[in-house]
Amino acid sequence: MTALPAVQAILALPLGAAAALAFLPDYRLSARLNVAASFATLAVACSLFVLPGFATPYLLIDDLNVVFVALNAFVGFTTSVFSASYIGHELETGRLTPRNLRFYHAMCQFLAFAMNLALTANNIGLMWAALEIATLTTVAMVGLYQTREAIEAAWKYFILASVAIALALFGTILIFMAARPALGEGGMIWTLLLRRAGDFDPALLDLAFVFLMLGYGAKVGLVPLHAWLPDAHAEGPTPISAVLSGLLLNVALYIVLRFKLVIDANGRAFAPGPLLATLGLLSLLFAAFMLYRRRDVKRLFAFSSIEHMGLIVFAFGIGGPLANFAGLLHMTMHSLTKSAIFFTVGHIAQAKGSQSIADIRGLTVSQPWLGWTLLAGVFAIAGLPPMGVFTSEFLVVSSTFARAPVLALILVFGLLVAFGALLMHAQNMAFGDPGGPEIRSRASPAPIVAHLSLVLLAGIYPPPPVVAWFEHVAAMLH
Amino acid sequence: MSGLDFDVSHLLAGGLVLVSFMLLYQTRIYALLNVYAAQAFVLSLAVVWQAFVQDKPHLYATAAVAFLFKAALIPYALHRAIDRLGLRREVENVVGIGATMLAGLACVALAIVVMLRIENEADALAREDLAFALAVILLGLLMMVVRRNVVSMVIGFMSLENGLILAAAGAKGMPLVVEFAVAFSVVVALVVIYVFLFRLQDRFGGVDVGVLEDFQGSRR
Structure with a gap:
């Protein structure tokens, strides 16, 4: 048995939980369901350590991403526990309404789904789309308090992240162009890219990496494209700050590492x-x-x-x-x-x-x-x-x-x-x-x-x- | 690929760059919207031509998305937003128009220099299409930098995205192009909804990024 069912489970669990949470009006119950779903995801993620890896055209498990998935699931779980004790107070002080909270809980699980998808994707287009979804989800959460500062922080994050998304997509297209002579339409599958990297045009790879670095590097929070990061952390609910710092930055880093491996494997690119x-x-x-x-x-x-x-x-x-x-x-x-x-x-x-x-x-x-x-x-x-x-x-x-x-x-x-x-x-x-x-x-x-x-x-x-x-x-x- | 296919592709991609330049010197916001709609229209023509030349029916879908959504729906929605919210009609530049145009020329030169370095392993058409696409992307970025007005920043972002769709359509055999086009339309739609929903006007007393600067996040 390969790890494929486990991967499907860590994608389906948060997605299903997000759908359920979107309709649950009682916030105490939602908080518990949020914890339960995160725990189940963690349990399944741990099984990845023993199950053998695999690669399909869309999904991939190897020793590298298991580390990221497990860390993600663990911090996701503890954050849901923290969040359960955090939100009660926010409700009492009136900073959030029960409707806000329903949205918030659904978004928490949806974010977990998007991050797991980005980490297990074998197709670089899918990887890009998953990180885009994760980013847009966090934008919505950063603006949750709807104060003047929160809205400006969300807007700044939105604009910088959108530009970063665009540059990363251009980099992805360039990687495909570089791979096309060797791989044809399979030029977006990461495992194939790595295997045939030596045949790619190094000049195109150079250019692609510059754009990927600008796009995904901004998501990692690298200077000079870091301006969104402090605002987004400061103005959103604190569980989201923890997830941004502890997890989302890692996901972007993981994608940079995947592309670094391809460029390294080429040998002639810089x-x-x-x-x-x-x-x-x-x-x-x-x-x-x-x-x-x-x-x-x-x-x-x-x-x-x-x-x-x-x-x-x-x-x-x-x-x-x-x-x-x-x-x-x-x-x-x-x-x-x-x-x-x-x-x-x-x-x-x-x-x-x-x-x-x-x-x-x-x-x-x-x-x-x-x-x-x-x-x-x-x-x-x-x-x-x-x-x-x-x-x-x-x-x-x-x-x-x-x-x-x-x-x-x-x-x-x-x-x-x-x-x-x-x-x-x-x-x-x-x-x-x-x-x-x-x-x-x-x-x-x-x-x-x-x-x-x-x-x-x-x-x-x-x-x-x-x-x-x-x-x-x-x-x-x- | 025959000479005509090549020439028409070049004409349309070049047209897109030209319209990007036109975006740079607009001083009225309605005119800016109209030029943006024209750009999206040229983009959909370019994508239709690619669909025809490469014989890839799914690219027609991309072209349809580009046309309906970006040449019609978004400019209409922004038009209404400007009317309803009573946003300012002038476009304020941080940099003068002359300097902006020169910087735009430099962007196009950069795009061409970078792309021509690439060996001819990829065919010439794809390479030159990429050069045009990169030029449109850089011009969109430039527009986002030199404009203070929120609506024209959004338009800068959308014209940048048009360059991406051009690149994706020109990359022969690229899978997921339709999905990318749709994904980006979602982002764009969210940006526009954001402008509507949060009425940046009400909150900040004017849709001008300069007004927001008292917040100055980095000093806190």
Whole structure:
């Protein structure tokens, strides 16, 4: 038995749940159904680790995308648990109505469907369409609060994402043009593209990769096309910020990696590595400096996401088994840590009634467990040992020192700059005198604790099967 | 492929680039809409010609979508939006028209230089069609950059998308072209609905991106 039925299940489950949620009026029931559907998707996604991979003209499972699908399903599940405890408060304060919530729950599952489709697609056209659907879904969710800021954030995201979608499609058409002499009408099937890449016209591939990088790179949040990212993270509901940072950026990254493999396999086209490394390093440096003057806490962590996506793209750009391994590990650690931070921040913003960093003071006194988990999260994301982010950052830096010492120095500088900014803000929020009114948070700590303990486990004792799997995938990526 | 097929394809694709230039110097919003409708019409002709030359019936569907949706429905809907919401009728440029036209010329030159580098493994027609398509895409991007007005930004995006459809139709044997055309029409429709629904006018006191800048996300 191949993994095909499992893939059909991870596509059908969220789609069916989305249809059901669109008609369920009771929001408590919807929240539970959302959790149940996400859990079922997670359970099926885990079976992909044992079932053998396959490739049909439209769907594909290999060792690379299993990692992404499983991570996606896990964070999707914990986010649905967080969301269940988050939305009640939004309803009480009147920021959302039950009708909004029905739309929101249906969209959550629809987004999960679109992301799973993008991750399992073997046809580059289908991959493009799935990411387009996922993006449009998140646009709708970012504008959910319908405040002036939310609508502007959604509009900006919409326009930038549409242009990115268009450029990515042009890149896809160019890949097809390059492949057509060798493959004819099969020129959109990724597995065929990879097998015959050596026969393609390198000049067309070069041009295609530039457009793909602009289009999908904007979705990853790479500078200079990152402008949508902080707004979209700050103005939407917090579960969506967690999904954007933890999952959607990864999906775009995954697509970039798929195309990088094709270009690498051609051999005569220009090497994509240096382009990736440059863009990654630029994003990291830019975001590190931008962290200092943030006044909105969700915006702060959105910039931190740009920084980390920059680091991950840089690692894949450097290439080689060690750097690729570090990139994969860092991607996983970043997804887990950043979504945990957004969960915490969501509860904090509800307790304080504000997202402004200036309003958040003395959390360790007034809301001890929120304050301490925020600190733990920031320690993790800033790359302090013994958390897993430290391990992956250390691996990126050491593999870069072996290949390009000058770049490693710049990299370390950027990481230190970001480290300083994060600690400065975290200290202000966690300690001091808690001023201003606030309500006691009734949040459930389970998802946050689950994420952070996984990150801690990866830092202290990474499970050998996971390490072996990542090593194998890293070798696949060249 | 005979000489006539080649020449007509070139004529239509070149016509699309020419209309893209016409979009760049319009100063009245209704005129801009009319020129956009003309561009969509030229696009549907170009796609019909490709369908005929390549003998691919499904491209007729793409052409029909382009014609009905983009040459008729969208300009009509935007026309009504402008009337109903009382949007401003002038188009404000960030950059002067002369400079914009020069930048447009540079875009076309760039498209041609980039495409001519490509060896003749792909046939000449496909390559030159791609050069025209890239020129239309770059001109659409340019228009989005130099215009402050929301409606003309939307039109810039839609003309960019026309370039994409031209490229997809010119890529012989490309599967899913109809689906791409429909998918993009959905995006465009959503953008237009967004303008309607949220009445950027009411919220911001004018459909001008400049007004939004007090929000200045990056400073927060």
